[in-house]
Every structure is written in C-alpha cells, then in structure tokens.
Amino acid sequence: MDRLRIGVVGVGVQGHLHARVLKTLPEADFVGIAEADEARRSKAEAEFGVPAYASLDQLLDQVDAVSICLPDHLHEEPTIRALAAGKRVLLEKPMSLSTESCDRILANCPDPDALMIGQILRFDPRVIRARELVRSGDIGEIWHAKVWRSTSQAVGVGIWDRTSVAWFLGIHDADLLRFVTGQEAEVVAALGRNVLSPGTEDIVHALLRLDGGAIATMENSWTLPHSRPSRADAGLRIIGSKAAIEVTLSHTDLLMVPREGNAVNMDTYFWPSREGNGASNLRTELDAFVRAALYKEPSPVPGSEGRAAVALVEAVEAAMRS
Numbered sequence: 001m002d003r004l005r006i007g008v009v010g011v012g013v014q015g016h017l018h019a020r021v022l023k024t025l026p027e028a029d030f031v032g033i034a035e036a037d038e039a040r041r042s043k044a045e046a047e048f049g050v051p052a053y054a055s056l057d058q059l060l061d062q063v064d065a066v067s068i069c070l071p072d073h074l075h076e077e078p079t080i081r082a083l084a085a086g087k088r089v090l091l092e093k094p095m096s097l098s099t100e101s102c103d104r105i106l107a108n109c110p111d112p113d114a115l116m117i118g119q120i121l122r123f124d125p126r127v128i129r130a131r132e133l134v135r136s137g138d139i140g141e142i143w144h145a146k147v148w149r150s151t152s153q154a155v156g157v158g159i160w161d162r163t164s165v166a167w168f169l170g171i172h173d174a175d176l177l178r179f180v181t182g183q184e185a186e187v188v189a190a191l192g193r194n195v196l197s198p199g200t201e202d203i204v205h206a207l208l209r210l211d212g213g214a215i216a217t218m219e220n221s222w223t224l225p226h227s228r229p230s231r232a233d234a235g236l237r238i239i240g241s242k243a244a245i246e247v248t249l250s251h252t253d254l255l256m257v258p259r260e261g262n263a264v265n266m267d268t269y270f271w272p273s274r275e276g277n278g279a280s281n282l283r284t285e286l287d288a289f290v291r292a293a294l295y296k297e298p299s300p301v302p303g304s305e306g307r308a309a310v311a312l313v314e315a316v317e318a319a320m321r322s
C-alpha cells in the first residue's frame, strides 16, 4: 500500500476543508464521501470528482481509512462502525460528548493506533514550540496559566442547539492546557451565562488547578461581534518561576480592508488556502494521520488523549450546573 485510500464522512464546513486538503496530499488517495444530505452530496461530487454515498457502509467498502466530520453529538456510532470494519479513523474533536461515550468507542477500539482525534492545536507550530519550552524546564515551575478562545457570534448561531460553547470551543483549550503543560487539571469552579442563544451558555469561565499546584483559568465564548476584524480571540499564557510564555492563537497576521464593509484579519495558520495548497495546521494534522496509517505507526493523537480532554470539559459543564 503506497497511498492510503481515504474518505470523508460528513461534508459540511469541516468535512469540506478535510476533502480539500486530502485531495492535495501526496500519500492520500481521496476516494469518496459519505453524506446524509442529498444536495451536499451532489455539490461535493461535482467539486471533488469522487462519489458521494448516502450510507457510511458504501464508503467503508472503498477505503482503508475515514475522516469523520459529523456534528459533535453524532460521533460515537459511525466511529465504532468504521473501527469494526477494520478502518483507521480520524475523528474530529470533541471525541464525543461524554466520557461514557468515549469509553464505548475505546472499548470497540482494540488497536489504540487505529483511532486519532483531530485536536488540531497539537499541529500548530507555535503550540509545539511552547510545549518544548515548558517541557524542557525553561519556564521553571508553572505558577499560573490562562487559556482562552472566543469567536464571532456567527459561529454559535448555527450550532448552539446541538452543542455548547464549552464543548465546541473549550475542548481545544482543555487539550491545549494538558498538551503544553503535561499536567492534569481539576476543575474547581465554573460559571456560565446565557446572553444570545435560545438556552445554552454562551460564555463559560472555569477555574482550574493543575496537578503541579498551578492555578489556571479557561474562558470560552461565542459572543464577539461579527464586525470584529479578527473573528477569533484565542491564546495561552503560562507564568512560571523562570519565565513566562504567551502564545497568540488569534488571527492577526493578514489584514484585508475592503473599500466597503469591515476590515477582516484572515486566518493564516489553521485552514488551507482557497486552492488547498500551502501549509496549514489542518494539512499537518491530516498528513500525520495518513502517514501513521500508511506506515502502521502509533496514532498521533490517541483516543485516550481525546477522552482526557472530554473529561475536562465534562467537569466544566458539571461545575457550571452545581
């Protein structure tokens, strides 16, 4: 096998990006799509030139691996089905919406290398460097830390009836904190506030304690006005006994100022360019998945790591309601 036959399951916003990248990866043979929505199937077939099936089983017959890009609450069953068919699975974050559900996935994944969770921040060069600095001891003892991620309110509008801001955005920060510090976090308290959506928290602030003793805060919201030039405000700050590090994960580098309308800071790290070429964290992530599957290497982000991030968000949700 010199190229991995791979398909995308769910070709919505994220699946579309996966498909664009997979088309360009030298070691991937992008062979098809499974998508429930008929109009999206036709559009994707025309755009990517591969068959789009209504059923996952039809796609599974054609592939060695799948990338599952279904809504957060639909991750468990298709993942278990693909694993049972002997396929390597890349599952978008969050792994699932409860640790119980993650445990069912893991119980059906006897080969831990068969499953990778799409925690994209682990493929960001800035995060990788920050982790190296912390792990090498250059920061000293971690005294306190802050992770935050806010997006335009437009991100929440499409999804707040089926997920929450802690699950959709906070899962990135839960993973980021664990990945960079190498420590587990305990949730001490969390407060949420509903201001925009019909009934879920749009703002969540959590107070955590790392197992090395540091205090940490995690803040998530989808309340930024859409007119803000950078529609994501995100980052990580760690203050230690020897040094502090600050990582800006917002979109800041490329500003487009139209003659009419609002100025926009455009993403230059996470997503592929319009043509799907060039570097992007998603490309690095998908390339890592493809190569690990092709060369039978360990999962770059095992299910156990996805589950740990889920456990942290679950604890935030529980603390908010207690």
Ligand SMILES: NC(=O)c1ccc[n+]([C@@H]2O[C@H](COP(=O)([O-])OP(=O)(O)OC[C@H]3O[C@@H](n4cnc5c(N)ncnc54)[C@H](O)[C@@H]3O)[C@@H](O)[C@H]2O)c1
Pocket: 009, 010, 011, 012, 013, 014, 015, 034, 035, 036, 037, 040, 069, 070, 071, 072, 074, 092, 093, 094, 118, 120, 168
């Ligand atoms: N890594 C990141 O930074 C990042 C960013 C955005 C979204 N995501 C994740 O990606 C996943 C998908 O999010 P999205 O925004 O693309 O959602 P979306 O709603 O835009 O797309 C989901 C697609 O799945 C299809 N679908 C639903 N049920 C199906 C089924 N049973 N079989 C086949 N197709 C089905 C829908 O028709 C839709 O086209 C979510 O888990 C989300 O959290 C990750």
